[in-house]
Amino acid sequence: MNISRRLGILVVCAVPAIIGGGIVYGLCDSYVPVFVYETLLLFVAGGFASK
Numbered sequence: 001m002n003i004s005r006r007l008g009i010l011v012v013c014a015v016p017a018i019i020g021g022g023i024v025y026g027l028c029d030s031y032v033p034v035f036v037y038e039t040l041l042l043f044v045a046g047g048f049a050s051k
Contacts, residue, residue, distance in 0.1 A: 006049045013045035 017038060024037045 001049075001051060009049050010045055013041060013048070017041050 020041070021034050021038060024034050025031065028034075
Protein backbone atom coordinates (compact mmCIF):
# COMPACT_ATOMS: atom_id res chain seq x y z
CA MET A 1 0.00 0.00 0.00
CA ASN A 2 1.43 3.37 -0.94
CA ILE A 3 1.74 6.40 1.29
CA SER A 4 -1.12 8.34 -0.31
CA ARG A 5 -3.57 5.53 0.41
CA ARG A 6 -2.41 5.32 4.04
CA LEU A 7 -2.83 9.05 4.49
CA GLY A 8 -6.28 8.86 2.90
CA ILE A 9 -7.34 6.18 5.38
CA LEU A 10 -6.15 8.32 8.29
CA VAL A 11 -7.99 11.39 6.95
CA VAL A 12 -11.20 9.38 6.57
CA CYS A 13 -10.82 8.19 10.17
CA ALA A 14 -10.36 11.78 11.37
CA VAL A 15 -14.01 12.65 10.66
CA PRO A 16 -15.44 10.05 13.08
CA ALA A 17 -12.85 11.16 15.63
CA ILE A 18 -14.06 14.75 15.56
CA ILE A 19 -17.79 14.10 15.30
CA GLY A 20 -17.80 11.02 17.53
CA GLY A 21 -15.69 12.73 20.17
CA GLY A 22 -18.26 15.50 20.41
CA ILE A 23 -21.11 13.01 20.64
CA VAL A 24 -19.37 10.99 23.36
CA TYR A 25 -18.64 14.14 25.34
CA GLY A 26 -22.24 15.29 24.95
CA LEU A 27 -23.54 11.98 26.27
CA CYS A 28 -21.10 11.54 29.16
CA ASP A 29 -20.10 15.14 30.08
CA SER A 30 -16.57 13.91 30.79
CA TYR A 31 -13.34 13.74 28.83
CA VAL A 32 -12.36 10.26 30.06
CA PRO A 33 -14.78 8.41 27.74
CA VAL A 34 -13.66 10.68 24.90
CA PHE A 35 -10.04 9.66 25.44
CA VAL A 36 -11.05 5.99 25.50
CA TYR A 37 -13.06 6.42 22.27
CA GLU A 38 -10.21 8.28 20.56
CA THR A 39 -7.67 5.65 21.64
CA LEU A 40 -9.80 2.80 20.30
CA LEU A 41 -10.32 4.69 17.05
CA LEU A 42 -6.58 5.29 16.80
CA PHE A 43 -5.89 1.56 17.11
CA VAL A 44 -8.49 0.75 14.44
CA ALA A 45 -7.12 3.40 12.06
CA GLY A 46 -3.58 2.16 12.69
CA GLY A 47 -4.69 -1.38 11.92
CA PHE A 48 -6.22 -0.33 8.62
CA ALA A 49 -3.22 1.81 7.67
CA SER A 50 -0.69 -0.90 8.51
CA LYS A 51 -2.16 -3.48 6.12
